[in-house]
Amino acid sequence: MQKINEFLFRSVSIAPLASFRILFGAMLLFSTVRFWLKGWIDALYIQPKFFFAYEGFECIKPLSGNGMYLVFVFMIIAAIGILLGLFYRVAIILFFLLFTYVELLDKTNYLNHYYFVSIISLMLCFLPANKYAALDVKFGITKKATLIPFWCIGIIQLQIGFVYFFAGIAKINTDWLLHAQPLKIWLKSRDFFPIIGFLFSYKITPYIFSWFGMLFDVSIFFFLINKKTRPFAYTAVVVFHLLTGYLFQIGVFPYVMIVATWIFFSAEFHQKFLYFIFLDRFRNKFGMTATKHVGEEPSRCHPELVSGSNESIYQPKSASFFVLIFILHSIIQIVLPFRYLLYPNKLFWTEQGYRFSWRVMLMEKNAYTTFVVKDKTGKIAEVRNKDYLTPQQEKQMSTQPDMILQFAHFIAEEYNKNKGFMDAEVYVDSYAALNGHPSQPFIDNSVDLAKQPINFAPKKWILPFKMETHSSETSEHR
Amino acid sequence: MKFNQYIILFLSLFLSFSCGKNEDVDSFGKKEMFTNYADNLILPAYNAYGTSLSVLQTALNDFKTTSNLTTLTALQSAFLATYEKWQFCEIYEKTDPANNVMAIENINFYPTRVDSINAYIARNENTTTVIKSKNKNDKGLPAIEYLLFNRTGNNQQILDRFTTDVNATSYKAYLTSLIANLIEINTTILNEWNTSYRTSFINNVGTDASGSFSVLVNSIAQRADDLKRHQVGIPAGYSGNVATANTYPSASQAYYANKSIEYMLLTLNNMKDVLNGKATTDGKGLIDYIRTLNVTSTFGGNLADDILNQIDVCITKVNACGADYAETITTDKAKADDLFLETKKLLILIKVDVPSALGVSITYTDSDGD
Numbered sequence: 142m143q144k145i146n147e148f149l150f151r152s153v154s155i156a157p158l159a160s161f162r163i164l165f166g167a168m169l170l171f172s173t174v175r176f177w178l179k180g181w182i183d184a185l186y187i188q189p190k191f192f193f194a195y196e197g198f199e200c201i202k203p204l205s206g207n208g209m210y211l212v213f214v215f216m217i218i219a220a221i222g223i224l225l226g227l228f229y230r231v232a233i234i235l236f237f238l239l240f241t242y243v244e245l246l247d248k249t250n251y252l253n254h255y256y257f258v259s260i261i262s263l264m265l266c267f268l269p270a271n272k273y274a275a276l277d278v279k280f281g282i283t284k285k286a287t288l289i290p291f292w293c294i295g296i297i298q299l300q301i302g303f304v305y306f307f308a309g310i311a312k313i314n315t316d317w318l319l320h321a322q323p324l325k326i327w328l329k330s331r332d333f334f335p336i337i338g339f340l341f342s343y344k345i346t347p348y349i350f351s352w353f354g355m356l357f358d359v360s361i362f363f364f365l366i367n368k369k370t371r372p373f374a375y376t377a378v379v380v381f382h383l384l385t386g387y388l389f390q391i392g393v394f395p396y397v398m399i400v401a402t403w404i405f406f407s408a409e410f411h412q413k414f415l416y417f418i419f420l421d422r423f424r425n426k427f428g429m430t431a432t433k434h435v436g437e438e439p440s441r442c443h444p445e446l447v448s449g450s451n452e453s454i455y456q457p458k459s460a461s462f463f464v465l466i467f468i469l470h471s472i473i474q475i476v477l478p479f480r481y482l483l484y485p486n487k488l489f490w491t492e493q494g495y496r497f498s499w500r501v502m503l504m505e506k507n508a509y510t511t512f513v514v515k516d517k518t519g520k521i522a523e524v525r526n527k528d529y530l531t532p533q534q535e536k537q538m539s540t541q542p543d544m545i546l547q548f549a550h551f552i553a554e555e556y557n558k559n560k561g562f563m564d565a566e567v568y569v570d571s572y573a574a575l576n577g578h579p580s581q582p583f584i585d586n587s588v589d590l591a592k593q594p595i596n597f598a599p600k601k602w603i604l605p606f607k608m609e610t611h612s613s614e615t616s617e618h619r
Numbered sequence: 620m621k622f623n624q625y626i627i628l629f630l631s632l633f634l635s636f637s638c639g640k641n642e643d644v645d646s647f648g649k650k651e652m653f654t655n656y657a658d659n660l661i662l663p664a665y666n667a668y669g670t671s672l673s674v675l676q677t678a679l680n681d682f683k684t685t686s687n688l689t690t691l692t693a694l695q696s697a698f699l700a701t702y703e704k705w706q707f708c709e710i711y712e713k714t715d716p717a718n719n720v721m722a723i724e725n726i727n728f729y730p731t732r733v734d735s736i737n738a739y740i741a742r743n744e745n746t747t748t749v750i751k752s753k754n755k756n757d758k759g760l761p762a763i764e765y766l767l768f769n770r771t772g773n774n775q776q777i778l779d780r781f782t783t784d785v786n787a788t789s790y791k792a793y794l795t796s797l798i799a800n801l802i803e804i805n806t807t808i809l810n811e812w813n814t815s816y817r818t819s820f821i822n823n824v825g826t827d828a829s830g831s832f833s834v835l836v837n838s839i840a841q842r843a844d845d846l847k848r849h850q851v852g853i854p855a856g857y858s859g860n861v862a863t864a865n866t867y868p869s870a871s872q873a874y875y876a877n878k879s880i881e882y883m884l885l886t887l888n889n890m891k892d893v894l895n896g897k898a899t900t901d902g903k904g905l906i907d908y909i910r911t912l913n914v915t916s917t918f919g920g921n922l923a924d925d926i927l928n929q930i931d932v933c934i935t936k937v938n939a940c941g942a943d944y945a946e947t948i949t950t951d952k953a954k955a956d957d958l959f960l961e962t963k964k965l966l967i968l969i970k971v972d973v974p975s976a977l978g979v980s981i982t983y984t985d986s987d988g989d
Binding site: 326329342506508523524570580586 | 864
């Protein structure tokens with residue numbers, strides 16, 4: 142216990158946290174502006190007539206008129222605040238709330254890296270990231286600190302570790318390792334890419350990528366915390382993410398991770414980095430001393446050893462409370478990816494317990510899902526999904542049972558209210574194909590989904606996934 | 620294994636590949652395939668349809684100059700030739716040039732609204748500007764078909780519409796505007812293909828939302844969907860995939876000219892040719908590409924073969940329906956039900972299994988994944 146305490150509460154240089162704050166803020170600024178410029182505020186939050194709420198968050202609705210643009214204006218301002226360390230506490234809390242609000246609006250837009258950004262922003266609300274290399278110090282909004290307890294940095298490193306480790310664990314399945322799916326499909330379709338495209342015509346390539354990806358994800362955290370392997374590990378992180386970013390349409394995710402893993406570098410390294418990005422004349426403005434400050438080795442940084450020097454130590458009064466919260470958070474992070482074990486049937490098929498578990502790029506799933514509404518008076522109609530859903534919503538909905546159910550409920554209500562149906566029943570006919578397996582019936586079309594409850598109980602109306610008896614690899618062409 | 624070794628291993632694997640082979644980018648010849656589509660299938664289809672539209676225009680002029688049964692018959696056959704040629708174009712409805720002008724809504728949406736067409740004609744709302752603004756149910760090939768044909772085959776009645784009817788002039792004007800509208804739309808489609816779209820279609824060989832794989836697969840899937848829904852399902856009383864107690868024989872495509880069965884066969888045979896990339900000669904097509912992927916279909920066979928087989932099954936079922944689909948629905952609906960079931964299977968193969976095998980995006984929106 143004593144050892145753990147010493148480990149968590151030992152003083153370390155604030156430099157990694159401060160430089161993380163700057164890069165993270167810059168990344169938030171970039172991705173928020175990019176989101177706006179792509180026209181997605183309108184496409185994702187203004188155009189849709191219906192939103193797929195997260196269970197329990199049904200009250201969260203988009204703002205009308207230009208409200209959503211206003212949300213993004215404030216997010217951009219907040220990101221600048223984070224970047225500069227100006228009114229940092231307000232900025233980061235505002236950013237966390239607005240960003241999480243936007244993400245909670247519609248399941249359609251769920252992406253693991255958005256979830257990651259939400260978690261890190263929440264953590265940063267409690268961390269003293271503005272006590273160095275920040276305008277808050279210059280303006281006396283907060284007191285400068287050069288040393289902080291290790292847990293302030295460790296918690297972010299641990300969270301990044303969770304992301305990679307569970308992404309790696311999720312890849313340990315037969316589709317990924319034994320059949321190299323979905324990479325086999327995805328890489329093959331990119332064999333015209335310059336320079337590396339020709340690799341994807343080889344049968345072995347997707348297997349190498351799959352196994353390397355799994356090993357990378359499972360082990361990278363350990364190589365990043367080890368000082369000796371760190372430079373190689375970070376190079377691998379950069380290469381890995383740039384490569385996936387080049388190959389797949391995954392937006393800012395590679396940059397989020399390249400920025401985030403920056404925090405693993407040593408205090409000395411970050412100190413140099415901060416001196417590098419702040420020109421001499423700006424250093425004072427950001428509350429940094431004019432002389433070069435070298436980070437301490439853990440062994441030399443016990444508070445009693447540095448007290449009396451020119452170091453200023455940050456020790457929050459409620460530190461134990463924060464640490465307790467972070468430990469609880471970590472337990473949740475460890476448990477959440479395994480909640481799928483509570484559900485029958487294949488996880489990728491039912492997607493019950495799929496989200497919030499760092500399952501990244503694991504599925505190529507397509508479905509054709511149609512809805513028919515009936516009532517007791519004999520009325521019957523086929524629903525034109527696109528009358529109510531955007532193409533992106535329809536695509537996401539058609540492969541995810543919880544969204545199919547939500548849409549069925551919406552349809553029942555719509556037809557009762559506006560189309561003169563009495564107690565409408567909604568039946569779904571759906572066929573799906575997953576990871577190179579042939580298509581098969583997805584949803585039990587004899588079940589009235591309007592009467593099925595929206596909750597976390599196992600969804601019995603999802604038909605069981607059947608493995609085909611024929612192998613797709615009977616003959617070789619290469 | 621030590622980390623350094625593992626990086627070295629990876630890099631050396633990478634390098635050994637790089638040194639091994641370098642010329643074999645796009646081993647299948649995707650550009651060649653899309654060139655085949657553009658130059659040997661798509662453009663010729665629109666051009667042939669365009670030519671038949673000009674012939675139709677001439678026949679219309681002749682009919683307007685001398686309105687008798689001979690010129691009417693000539694006009695009718697010119698129209699049927701045009702409608703037939705359109706069956707070869709409709710499968711490209713999700714390529715940008717067709718999608719931009721909403722080809723289906725403007726060219727071939729049925730059943731046409733007989734009552735409202737008659738009302739417009741009676742009210743003298745018949746200029747090209749008016750036609751453009753009209754609902755999809757009031758224009759296009761089905762509207763012309765309604766004006767030129769009836770189920771009894773009594774051509775004198777048709778001729779009377781344009782000669783002795785109180786609204787004869789308005790009938791002629793409406794017909795003229797309908798044809799002018801179609802010519803204008805096709806000119807727009809062809810212009811876009813010839814100016815810029817052809818190049819981007821051929822070069823955009825990716826599988827992302829705007830890539831030609833997505834565009835073509837989506838387009839063919841939409842065609843299979845329309846075959847199942849509009850050509851086969853709705854007339855037989857299907858609501859989605861559910862059979863209802865009602866039937867709507869007059870909602871069949873080309874109901875008045877009684878060409879439903881013929882056009883279903885054209886649709887299916889053309890779909891097979893398009894998948895094969897087969898024009899006057901057999902070029903590279905999607906099926907050839909799918910065959911290189913060597914994937915199993917939901918039927919357990921090779922996906923490429925199973926799709927072609929399923930098209931043949933559908934053709935057999937269409938033939939079993941006899942010569943008049945509307946009549947089959949009334950007298951022997953089980954045959955229509957059989958056909959519906961098989962077109963649905965075909966649709967699932969094309970709409971679910973094919974995108975899955977190709978990794979193509981089935982939507983058009985540009986968005987991030989993870």
